[in-house]
Amino acid sequence: MSPQEQASDRPRDLADWPTQSLRGHKLDGHRYTSKEFAEQEWEYMWTRIWLLLGREDEMPNPGDWQQEEVGRESILMVRQKDGGIKAFYNVCQHRGQRLVTEKKGHIARFICPYHSWAWNPDGSLDFVQDADDFPDGNPCGKLVLEEIPSETFAGFVWVNMNPDCVSLREFLGPVWDEWEAYGIEKWKRYVAKTTMVPVNWKVVLDNFNESYHVNTVHRPKGDDVEKLRIHSGVDTRYKTTRFDMANEGHGRMIMLGGYAGPAIDKEGAIGEPLASILTEWELDPADFSSRGEATREALQAARRKLGPDKGYDYFENLNDSQLTDAYHYTLFPNFAVSLWVDGFHFLRARPHPTDPEQCLFDNWWYAPDPEGVSSPVRTTAGLVERGAAVDHEEFEAGTQTMGLTIDQDMSIFPGQQLSMRSRGYRGSYLGGQETRVSRLHELIDDYIEGKRS
Ligand code: FES
Ligand SMILES: [Fe+2]
Incomplete structure (x- = not known):
């Protein structure tokens, strides 16, 4: 049994995704720089999905x-x-x-x-x-x-673009049922930012297909290693994270969330945003100053009890884990979503028309808007006033923020892209928690070779 399979605290009532056997891919630089490869992706993948x-x-x-x-x-x-x-x-x-x-x-x-x-x-x-x-x-x-x-x-x-395509439901596979439970069609847009970044689209998607980088790229300044296990209330350890891959090519990663955990200061104060979240759900942060690991279950119970009265009618469709945990989906090939109990964080990379070393990068956020809830919406780009009409902003990379976390990811991308042209890069060496990266590339090759359509 793998370490992630041993994790005791994880949702059990979502359908299991199948086990995949992978060929094991070494990702060479050519895939990120070659016009010829990009042309094959266009002809055999982008136009067929x-x-x-x-x-x-x-x-x-x-x-x-x-x-x-x-x-x-x-x-x-x-x-x-x-x-x-x-x-x-x-x-x-x-x-x-x-x-x-x-x-x-x-x-x-x-x-x-x-x-x-x-x-x-x-x-x-x-x-x-x-x-x-x-x-x-x-x-x-x-x-x-x-x-x-x-x-x-x-x-x-x-x-x-394929006139003979399968239905969308067939393409989405298990993602369809899991997302349907939230009623996302009623959610409103609270962030919509697009920028061109100087990297191949797969650099972006590779990043969102693993969380191995989190404790490095998103490391809060000054925090010790123990604190880093909890990032934004989420336990980022791979041993407690569940990784899944659907037959249809999509990925799912579930991280336990809603923790104050060690992110409590010496005086026992619980940090933001969790302190405000607890208060919103009628829990007193002070009650958890010496037991940060207890906030997850307390939040689940509070949301279960109070959610419907607050207008979160879809909570009854969700299991306890979905009330606090981070559900990260990657839809093949270019779409990544962090689905929170009250947020749909949408990241997408679209290929450049001619240059394989550029792509359009979108960072959007949708959130439910229950009647009677007036608290601002927490997004990756900060707090946004509820009900605000959010315009789509397009800008040159670096001239505006995408929000701290995404800016941190973007700061890494160009350095990796440059090395894809280096004679010194021998191809990737991937860990188990990067398996979904490997699978993305394996599936691209399958499309190109006509094994999938
Ligand atoms: S009317 Fe459209 S190209 Fe002539
Ligand atoms: Fe990241």
């Missing part, structure tokens, strides 16, 4: 649309009259002009900026200048915008 791209509640009315870029493609998502959403390539079928350049808007018709062809929200062509001048006949009724399979789940719009 489900990608989370939009948010339903940003398109509430027919004609509302969002545009999102992934690699060389720009994809339009448009709310339809029947309430559904359709996705199209942002490409005019006349001579290929992009129909929109903005991120979102509302239209009666998309009017192409080149020759004014007018496309309806359902992708049909409504108007063409000089329609009688086309030797092959009036294109209206003949041409449509190129549609892409799309589905919605957890309030997000997912698209798949």
Whole structure:
């Protein structure tokens, strides 16, 4: 039995994820720098998988649309009259002009900026200048915008450039049921930051597929090693952490959380944010000054008892562990989520259109908004006023903060990317707690080699 399997305190009523046997990958620098490799990823992976791209509640009315870029493609998502959403390539079928350049808007018709062809929200062509001048006949009724399979789940719009794709539910596997319990479709956005970072997208995802770096990169200044075991209330030791990998390619890591643990100062005061969290749930931090390990269960009991009355109706769908612990999911290939009892921290890396040594990095946070709860929302970018309308911010890396933890991760990325070109780098040497890193690369190779589609 592995150390993580011996962990006694872990959720038992979530479905077990299967055991995987891996080939064991050595990650060489070529994978992070080569245009040829990036091209293979595009051709055989990016264009054949489900990608989370939009948010339903940003398109509430027919004609509302969002545009999102992934690699060389720009994809339009448009709310339809029947309430559904359709996705199209942002490409005019006349001579290929992009129909929109903005991120979102509302239209009666998309009017192409080149020759004014007018496309309806359902992708049909409504108007063409000089329609009688086309030797092959009036294109209206003949041409449509190129549609892409799309589905919605957890309030997000997912698209798949493969017309013969499996259903989103099939792709998400066990993640679907686990996320469904939270009602994330009702949660509101409290952070939305995007920046271009000078690294291959896999540098970002490798990082979020392991927690081995936490005690180094996120080490609080001045703290001793014992304190480091608890970071933001979470026990980061690999021996108490549960690591899982789904057949569909997704990863799950569960860390026990809600601890004051050793993060109590010499006077017995419990540090933030846990002290405020305890108070919010009608617990007195002073009661735990000599027993920091007891806060986890106390918080679980308080949330179980008080949650429904406070408007957290979905708590009844969750087990005790989910009321305090850190559930980290990595969705193959490019999407990482820390799912807290009251927060959905969404990290995504999107490939650059042409340069394998750059990627778009998104850091978003969604949180429930129960009626009657007025306390600010705790996010990775600090406290945000509840109910605040949060705009999507795009900026150059380093010109704004992403929030302390993510800034710390980002400070590491470029140094690693530079070494991917070094003659001195012989490839990775991975630990057991980095198995999900290895699997990410193994699956990419499987897609490229046609073993998965
Ligand atoms: S390219 Fe769109 S109308 Fe000509
Ligand atoms: Fe990190």
